[in-house]
Amino acid sequence: MPETVAETGDRVTLRVKVNGTEHTARIESRLLLVELLRETLDLTGTHVGCDTSYCGACTVLLNGRAVKSCTVLAAQADGGEILTVEGLAQDGKLHPIQRAFGESYGLQCGYCTPGLLLSTYQLLQHKKDPGEKEIRKAIAGNTCRCTGYMNVFKAIRMAAKLSKEG
Template identity: 60%
Template sequence: MERVPITVTVNGRTYTAEVEPRLLLVHFIRDVLNLTGTHIGCDTTSCGACTVIWNGRPVKSCTVFAVQADGTEILTVEGLERDGQLHPVQEGFWEEHGLQCGYCTPGMMMTAVALLAENPDPTEEEIRAAISGNLCRCTGYVNIVKAIQYAARKMRESATAGVGGA
């Protein structure tokens, strides 16, 4: 099959590769770039485990072809941590026990990052609506919501103190 050259910036680093036009973005991220934090759950957009931030918006990467990402910027769960410091969302999941098996966690975190970028002080209902496209079979979502609330508080406190939180 014909291969197509693409250039994508992932987690601040630019990558160029030749890919088959049918290669899904999730497989490009995992198999070509070897960034395995983005999980493959259902390949049908139902679970959200493969959620990444694509040009500032949360996207289920199992529904996007890698060639569609040519020239774009992607943030994966590996790109959240900066200079040895967890992102407030990652810290929130740790502190509030927002995971059990961890399979949905990267997608939940990326969805939460996108939510908090758009709405720094979401209500519980807004958090639940934002993560409604991400399935968790373990937690019942209670601690996931608490984790996102924790991150929102921490990010607001950092912004008030003049410290970067994202």
């Protein structure tokens, strides 16, 4: 347990920065990160699509790393920085990754989309011009039941292009 978490019984106080905003919350020590985001902080853009740690709809960035937030305790994020889908758009303008998914029809029902956007974000942090193998690896933990993935690949390639253009 990180030192900054003050323990009292099975409840803890934690501090996290989510999308640039500091939050302090008293939570049950068993609360999952996805529950903290959705239920405590009302950031419902992060989805829950399974109960087997399989679908990746709950993917967020924790300290710059993509994690399935249904498999992380909120207390494990104490002192950390989290980026969720709500943090991608800036000043009312969609992030290039969001634009690319829209323009390439990389989504249909959209349930998987927040997770795919964050996995793409992490990929493009490390690879400005990812090849097909790298794209496949980056989204291997994200399941989409609608698109057949072809437009998702197209969207990620466009996202790389738009991100480079700034």
